[in-house]
Amino acid sequence: MQATITIPEGAKCLLKAGQTVDFGMPFLEKKSTMTVTLEAASALGIAPSKIFNHLRKFVGDTINVGDLLGINKGLLSTKKIKSKFAGMIKEIDHTTGNIIIVAAGDSDMIQKIFFRGEITAVHKQAITVELKKGREFPLQKMTTDFGGKVSYIENGLDGKIFFAETITGYLQLKAEAVGAAGFITLTRLNEETDLPSAQLKNIADSKKILDLQLPYCLISREHSTIYFYE
Numbered sequence: 001m002q003a004t005i006t007i008p009e010g011a012k013c014l015l016k017a018g019q020t021v022d023f024g025m026p027f028l029e030k031k032s033t034m035t036v037t038l039e040a041a042s043a044l045g046i047a048p049s050k051i052f053n054h055l056r057k058f059v060g061d062t063i064n065v066g067d068l069l070g071i072n073k074g075l076l077s078t079k080k081i082k083s084k085f086a087g088m089i090k091e092i093d094h095t096t097g098n099i100i101i102v103a104a105g106d107s108d109m110i111q112k113i114f115f116r117g118e119i120t121a122v123h124k125q126a127i128t129v130e131l132k133k134g135r136e137f138p139l140q141k142m143t144t145d146f147g148g149k150v151s152y153i154e155n156g157l158d159g160k161i162f163f164a165e166t167i168t169g170y171l172q173l174k175a176e177a178v179g180a181a182g183f184i185t186l187t188r189l190n191e192e193t194d195l196p197s198a199q200l201k202n203i204a205d206s207k208k209i210l211d212l213q214l215p216y217c218l219i220s221r222e223h224s225t226i227y228f229y230e
Contacts, residue, residue: 005127007125007126036087137202
């Protein structure tokens with residue numbers, strides 16, 4: 001059974017076709033980011049409301065170190081602001097005259113593998129992995145690509161994804177407190193959570209999953225699919 005996992009934009013895949021992989025191995029490498037606020041109006045000596053009249057870069061533009069961001073030409077002098085960072089302009093605030101930049105950080109972030117199997121193909125935007133014997137089911141909602149070991153009972157949730165048809169608010173908070181790694185449910189969660197979650201599309205699939213009780217799962221957001229496998 002094959003599953004496809006999306007490679008996020010800006011991330012570098014560390015896997016190769018033919019490689020056998022397991023939980024916790026390095027998967028993706030991505031530069032860390034930081035948010036930088038540039039007081040552009042003040043630097044240019046203009047009113048914040050006039051900031052757009054003097055800019056050379058705008059929201060969504062990619063910028064490099066040394067790029068001209070804004071200029072104010074006067075009779076006696078010209079003021080310029082240049083970027084000290086590489087990144088992207090996230091926001092321009094005309095009330096403060098500030099430019100908000102999402103800049104590349106100095107360190108690399110490594111995302112670890114949340115599945116196990118054999119990598120059959122690596123493309124620019126996705127990888128394909130062969131999973132050991134299992135079943136796939138459609139999803140109605142999911143927050144992200146994720147996966148791992150599955151627990152079908154309330155106990156022993158540390159580091160595992162909790163599967164249940166319905167999870168009460170109390171049980172959800174309890175599961176988070178004891179280290180659950182995510183939730184898969186038939187009905188929507190009662191409480192907001194920072195953990196990854198997914199909701200089954202078909203009522204009948206819940207019983208099939210409980211009967212199978214396969215040890216691992218993998219969620220593909222792009223394909224709205226969950227794979228349960230050995």
